[in-house]
Amino acid sequence: MSERGAMNTIMSLVGTFLLASVAASPSEAQEADLVLRGGVVWTVDDDNPEAQAIASLRDRIVYAGPDEGVRPYIGRSTRVIDLDGKLVVPGFNDNHVHFEGTGRLLYGLNLLDVSTERDFVARIREVHERYAPGTWITGGDWSAYETWAEGDVAEAGREVNPEDLYGNLFLPNKGMIDGFTRDRPVLARRFDRKVYLANSAALEIAGIRKGTPDPAGIAVERQRSGEPTGALFNPVAGAVESTVLVQDNVRALFEPLIPEPSRQQRIQETLRAWDQMKRVGVTSYSDVTSAPIQVDIYRELRDAGRMTARVRYRPSLEDWEYLAGLGIRVGFGDEWIRFGAVKAWIDGIMGNSSARFYEAYTHNPSSRGIWRDIMFPFERSPDNPEDMQSRLERLALLADNAGLQLTVHAIGDEANGYLMDMLERIIEKNGERDRRFRLVHAQVMTDRDIERGGRMGIVAEVQPFHVSDDMRWMEERIGRDRSRGAYAFRRLWDAGAVVSFGSDSPGTNASRYYLNPMLGLYAAVTRKTLSGQPEGGWFPQEKLTVEEAIKAYTLNTAYAAYEEHLKGSITVGKLADFVVLSDNLLTMDPDNIKDVKVVTTVVGGNVVYEAD
Numbered sequence: 264m265s266e267r268g269a270m271n272t273i274m275s276l277v278g279t280f281l282l283a284s285v286a287a288s289p290s291e292a293q294e295a296d297l298v299l300r301g302g303v304v305w306t307v308d309d310d311n312p313e314a315q316a317i318a319s320l321r322d323r324i325v326y327a328g329p330d331e332g333v334r335p336y337i338g339r340s341t342r343v344i345d346l347d348g349k350l351v352v353p354g355f356n357d358n359h360v361h362f363e364g365t366g367r368l369l370y371g372l373n374l375l376d377v378s379t380e381r382d383f384v385a386r387i388r389e390v391h392e393r394y395a396p397g398t399w400i401t402g403g404d405w406s407a408y409e410t411w412a413e414g415d416v417a418e419a420g421r422e423v424n425p426e427d428l429y430g431n432l433f434l435p436n437k438g439m440i441d442g443f444t445r446d447r448p449v450l451a452r453r454f455d456r457k458v459y460l461a462n463s464a465a466l467e468i469a470g471i472r473k474g475t476p477d478p479a480g481i482a483v484e485r486q487r488s489g490e491p492t493g494a495l496f497n498p499v500a501g502a503v504e505s506t507v508l509v510q511d512n513v514r515a516l517f518e519p520l521i522p523e524p525s526r527q528q529r530i531q532e533t534l535r536a537w538d539q540m541k542r543v544g545v546t547s548y549s550d551v552t553s554a555p556i557q558v559d560i561y562r563e564l565r566d567a568g569r570m571t572a573r574v575r576y577r578p579s580l581e582d583w584e585y586l587a588g589l590g591i592r593v594g595f596g597d598e599w600i601r602f603g604a605v606k607a608w609i610d611g612i613m614g615n616s617s618a619r620f621y622e623a624y625t626h627n628p629s630s631r632g633i634w635r636d637i638m639f640p641f642e643r644s645p646d647n648p649e650d651m652q653s654r655l656e657r658l659a660l661l662a663d664n665a666g667l668q669l670t671v672h673a674i675g676d677e678a679n680g681y682l683m684d685m686l687e688r689i690i691e692k693n694g695e696r697d698r699r700f701r702l703v704h705a706q707v708m709t710d711r712d713i714e715r716g717g718r719m720g721i722v723a724e725v726q727p728f729h730v731s732d733d734m735r736w737m738e739e740r741i742g743r744d745r746s747r748g749a750y751a752f753r754r755l756w757d758a759g760a761v762v763s764f765g766s767d768s769p770g771t772n773a774s775r776y777y778l779n780p781m782l783g784l785y786a787a788v789t790r791k792t793l794s795g796q797p798e799g800g801w802f803p804q805e806k807l808t809v810e811e812a813i814k815a816y817t818l819n820t821a822y823a824a825y826e827e828h829l830k831g832s833i834t835v836g837k838l839a840d841f842v843v844l845s846d847n848l849l850t851m852d853p854d855n856i857k858d859v860k861v862v863t864t865v866v867g868g869n870v871v872y873e874a875d
């Protein structure tokens with residue numbers, strides 16, 4: 264989006280903000296638009312923890328209490344839903360969604376569970392039939408579960424050949440799809456980005472033919488005749504088991520050739536992602552990586568009354584000055600689209616052993632992981648020649664001073680430790696205030712940093728399903744002792760941190776989460792994989808109770824976005840965002856939480872989803 268475009272979007276948001284509705288007065292019973300009664304309402308409101316009935320008028324809750332009390336709210340035009348004893352909780356608020364990626368995977372190509380020709384062809388055909396003519400089909404991430412079956416523990420799935428740098432996984436060729444994609448370029452990707460598959464239309468556009476030399480840094484697989492098979496290999500390095508991608512040359516080659524998705528395509532992806540959110544009870548989310556154009560699409564769909572989940576959009580820390588210049592700070596926006604936080608990344612991820620640790624990886628003694636570029640240059644503070652600062656710290660000090668909320672991705676223990684050090688210096692220089700510093704992932708922390716983070720009241724922006732996913736290889740990579748500090752939700756909570764939950768949808772390239780909060784609640788409460796391993800849970804002392812887990816996915820995420828006055832609990836005056844569930848999370852066997860379904864989703868007093 265151009266600066267002018269961004270400005271227009273922002274001005275229209277300000278307009279709505281000024282017109283924002285006023286909370287309904289709880290003093291006398293008015294005829295409600297919607298009444299739910301006869302249920303178990305778990306409000307996440309300490310002053311009124313359990314109710315049987317809820318009433319809402321326009322977009323607000325006007326009643327939450329016993330069934331008897333709701334009767335005066337029922338009028339001729341009130342819609343009444345009898346809950347039949349079902350559980351109602353506040354709408355789930357997902358602290359971390361890669362929204363654009365989620366929409367693209369849901370509406371576009373998804374090959375995560377694909378490692379055979381038959382499925383590969385069928386999935387591409389399906390997308391081909393859905394997409395507008397000429398639109399590139401990209402991504403897919405095939406073979407993600409070929410070595411690690413989804414939900415299983417080690418040894419599941421297929422053995423990787425240690426002689427083969429590329430792991431000898433399923434390898435498609437263009438002949439499988441060329442027949443029906445003559446006018447449609449396809450560039451599918453293996454989950455680890457080491458191998459891509461281009462069809463003939465895509466190869467032609469990139470100028471890769473029989474007789475042409477391989478593009479720099481890419482190995483083109485060819486038939487004996489010299490004809491490309493469509494498989495394109497990126498360079499890899501390192502020991503087999505930790506083989507890492509050196510550089511994504513295939514992406515670099517194709518990126519300038521692939522047109523940006525059209526606005527129409529983006530709208531379809533957006534609606535598809537919201538549709539998924541309704542189905543799993545997500546009524547609010549934080550969008551962490553979508554392009555700025557997405558904000559304008561949110562605005563368009565909000566104005567058309569088609570928005571069914573509330574978003575907090577998080578631009579990059581690098582843009583703090585532009586944002587601050589527009590007057591954006593914590594609280595800016597309206598109840599549908601809000602700003603106020605900026606984001607940065609300090610280290611890599613566990614998936615490819617690039618998270619930054621104080622000590623070397625257990626399985627690779629020559630590596631401690633990496634710092635991201637934003638850490639450099641590391642140079643003198645403009646104010647004090649003795650004070651050495653990373654670029655991250657310099658930007659963070661300025662953005663914090665401008666009233667923006669800081670959120671920084673940190674996985675390894677040194678990455679988290681550095682941020683704790685940095686936060687101490689920010690507090691010292693910019694003074695104490697209500698800053699709700701969000702440690703994004705807070706994945707592996709030392710005992711000292713858990714204690715420090717708690718004392719400083721950080722928000723641990725965690726995605727509990729990572730526990731189920733990562734425990735399968737965590738100890739092999741960082742050893743038993745460091746794993747104690749992995750996803751230490753219980754200790755973070757008890758130390759005073761605000762533990763907030765989300766999904767990290769669409770997931771790491773090793774798993775798919777699709778926004779379903781039940782997977783996160785299950786993981787936090789059981790600390791088991793989807794197949795129920797290990798018995799008793801992984802580091803079970805870090806389990807949360809189901810009540811705590813619900814709070815982490817609702818009120819604590821609202822707090823993490825400075826919106827606890829508006830949402831996160833079923834409280835009179837707050838937004839009428841809540842979900843009805845198929846089973847009672849509070850009384851059921853926690854092992855079955857992962858299978859609980861959403862029956863009804865209500866956003867702003869509107870029933871946006873009902874299961875058949």
Ligand SMILES: [Zn+2]
Nearest residue numbers: 359361551767
């Ligand atoms: Zn993420």
